[in-house]
Amino acid sequence: MNTKIYLSACLILSVYFFKAQTNKEFEEYKKNEAKAFQDYKEKENKEFANFLKQRWAPFTSKKGQPAPINPKPLVIPTNVPKPIDQPNKDNLPLVKPELKGLEFKPAPQPFVASDKFESKKAIVFYGTPLSIGYNPFILQHVSSISEDGLGNYWDLMCSKNYSTFVNEIEAISVSLSLNDWGKYLLVKKISEQFHQNKNDQVCLQFFILNQLGFDSKVAKADDNFVLLLPTEELIYGISFIPINGKKYYVINSNGSSFYTFNKSFSSKNKSISFNSNKALTINDDIKQKVFTLKNGKTIIIDYNANAINYLNDFPQAELSVFFNYPVTEITEMSILRELKPQLVGLSEIDAVNFLLSFLHSSFEYKTDDQQFGREKWFYPEHLFFYPFSDCEDRSILFAYLVKSLLNLEVIGLNYENHVSTAVLFNGDVKGDKIVYKNKSYLACDPTYIGASVGMTMPQFINATPKVIDIK
Secondary structure, eight states: OOHHHHHHHHHHHHHHHHHHHHHHHHHHHHHHHHHHHHHHHHHHHHHHHHHHTSOOEEEEOBOOOOOOOOOOOSSOOOOOOOOOOOTTGGGSOBOOOOOTTOSOOOOOOOOOOOTTSSEEEEEEETTEEEEEEEOGGGGOOOSOSSHHHHHHHHHHHHTSOTHHHHHHHHHHHHHTTOOHHHHHHHHHHHHHHHOSSHHHHHHHHHHHHHHTTBOOEEEEETTEEEEEEEBSSOBSSOOEEEETTEEEEEETOOOOEEEEOSOOSOTTOBOBOOOOSSOOOOOOOEEEEEEEOTTSOEEEEEEEHHHHHHHTTSOOBOHHHHHTOOOOHHHHHHHHHHHHHHHTTOBHHHHHHHHHHHHHHHSEEOOHHHHHSSOOOOOGGGGGTSSEEOHHHHHHHHHHHIIIIIOOEEEEEEETTEEEEEEEOSSOOOSOEEEETTEEEEEEOTTSTTOOTTOOOGGGTTOOOEEEEOO
């Protein structure tokens, strides 16, 4: 045999056997790591179950901070200011005709339960049919409303292969693009389908949320269990129990005296956030709102009624959440399709003035107190559903339109009795400026009827607003 061929063959065989040995060692390593992790989880669960059985301490909840109620005018200003002359506006970039993302994506496929489960249960989550796979062990009942009752429940749940069920819920959450609060709503819906008893529902929610990586606790109140959830953002109008420097909001209870514990299942578990970087992908129930523009053209904006119902089950979080929340694809598509062509060829100033005029003339004004009897801030899509809106709502939608249609930076302006916005232009523009992070933003008020770029409502000209950062 040729020596070179022989050496090459030996080298190939050596590499093959080396790889085979390496792969075998790697698989063995993975198996050992998986077992070590499983042993750790079992130990963690056992320790927590034993902790739950210890005597809980009394706590008194504190009243949740009410949503700030700004005494807005019952009727918005009717005087029409003289537009600011912008002699250099044509030197600013013109709006280009690109209509990004106008190709509709395929409808989301219905989630089908894994074959790993013995049983399946059909549920409907905000108009979206789901098939949830489960094994009978998940139907555990809490034996008593006590420390031992919850500790024993945790023990029973951990004695089975619960991780497959938890992974199923995580997979559904990903398929629907749910944020943290959306995952809680999904877990709540599932618990209500599996149990009629409220205490069993709370125990299942408590167990699943912790296994999903969320910090949650259970409290006793009047012979019932109550779920406690901490949140990343401030929420209004819900009482809370302060534990170890965190606010644990009391979910679905009006009581004030509770017994609970101060330890968390895992130090790695996080608080619930209301922010989202992905648009919701639940099934569409398409409704429409028709607008007649000042130029006489008619546009039709689509929105998903299922998404409205979903958002209505969110608590009142801080204002920055609303300014940064994404709209569903069906609404984004129709906004791009209907409004973008109206802006093509305009300068940045004229395009923003067009959007201001759209907000001024297309939405009827009423304060939240007039419409709901309480403060209620809107996510962008809410304005296409509800018949009336006020300054926060219009500013939230206007900020979204400027970002999505013109790709300009926007900030929210939170005055003591008013909410507005300011826009960063690509050039020198006249008007009232707000300097933020070394950038000069121009006042743009979607509630000040007739006002153009650079105009502030007279009563707020000398006021200093809190800036809301919009990502």
